[in-house]
Amino acid sequence: MNVSVVGSGYVGSSVAACFADLGHDVVAIDIDEGVVERLNAGEPPIHEPGLPELLSEHAGDRLRATTEHAALRDTDLTMVALPTPSREDGSIDLSIMEAGVRDIGEALAEKDGFHLVVIKSTVVPGTTDERLAPLLEETSGRTVGEDIDVAVNPEFQREGTAVEDFLDPDKIVFGTAGDERSLSLLEELYAPLVGDREIPIVRTGRREAEMIKYANNVFLASKVSVINELGNICKEFGVDSYEVAEAIGLDDRIGAAFLRSGVGWGGSCFPKDTDALRAAARSAGYEPELLDAVVGVNDRQPRRMLELLDGHADVAGKRVAVLGLAFKPGTDDIRGSRAKLVIEGLAERGAEVVAYDPTAAAAHMRDLYPDVEYVGSAAEALEGAHGALVVTDWDEFAALDEEFDAMADPIVIDGRRIVERRDGITYEGLTW
DSSP states (O other), X not given: OEXXXXXXXXXXXXXXXXXXXXXXXXXXXXXXXXXXXHHHTTOOSSOOTTHHHHHHHHBTTTEEEESOGGGGGGSSEEEEOOOOOBOTTSOBOOHHHHHHHHHHXXXXXXXXSOEEEEEOSOOOTTHIIIIIHHHHHHHHOOOBTTTEEEEEOOOOOOTTSHHHHHHSOSOEEEEXXXXXXXXXXXXXHHHHHHTTXXXXXXXXXXXXXXXXXXXXXXXXHHHXXXXXXXXXXXXXXXXOHHHXXXXXXXXXXXXXXXXXXXXXXXTTHHHHHHHHHHHHHHHTTOOOHHHHHHHHHHHHHHHHHHHHHHTTOOOTTSEEEEEOOSSSTTOOOOTTOHHHHHHHHHHHTTOEEEXXXXXXXXXXXXXXXXXXXXXXXXXXXXXXXXXXXXXXXXXXXXXOOGGGGGSSSOEEEESSSOSOOOTTSEEEESOX
């Protein structure tokens, strides 16, 4: 098929590359000329394992990039992978999304024949029907359900494993208004991926597909906050929370995934989607008390790390190392990073913060926290430090050993339980 993907961020660039890898001819459309140049050169605009290899293989062949929305006229369908960031009240900001849909509609105004627009971005239930579809009709001069249509196909890709998640999905969700042409196009699009594998395909309505994405993320965020709350309680009783988690994970009603207690969840999806669903519920007159508690537990975890450090040292005027700035390993994304709250808490205590991350996360963080010293290795961060807080569970942090001996005061607050306890360091696990 001929496929266009509007938006080349974490979702769009990986989706475009993966569809090209499945054999489709893909054009990535983005307003950022720098991103377009990098994609055409086979260079990923983001840090994502597996993406450089796909771009190296397909850029200039089955995958090309452009800033011109007119290119979508030569494709069978357009996937919209634009950001829907949070406003201050937690509700989603649709301005970027609506601008993109407006550009798509104006381009489709000059196309003959049927065209399907697929919403890949995360939007609250009713957004496609009530705002995006009418906007598409207005700008294209065409009628949704007749010569154009809109479908919802949410993504379930985790940063750091986005390519793997796309190519080996747990499920695929098609949200349509019942138009057989649209459903047929979606099934044809994913046919090379599904093949003869038994991948569950959920065929549902557009509103249901929108809600499935939120429900998926909010449920996982809730699971993390529950295990963190249990971990906090375990610590008070001297109980190994990881042994408890291993045992309850054997219950197939619970499952072992997302049972590693620690400093909490971050990123672009869990915080944004949880806040958006809370805001949407309130706008509908429902108070989401459980989700408020889920967020409250998550927000408390970085403060608990700092309180544990307080119990061992007064860090005013002293060098303190923060290991890990990306919100999770495998990415350089700092959106929702727990390290932000840790850095801010250390600054309030008057500490001299030195930070390290093995990706470009430090470069992204520098604009937010220019007073932090950013170094090129964990060993450099630890040298002369009066405390160290492990915020991201990069494998290289698990391998640290004699590097701790260079600390002025070897106090290690482990927010991810990856550092091995040993003589010579004062070790404090967040939940153990």
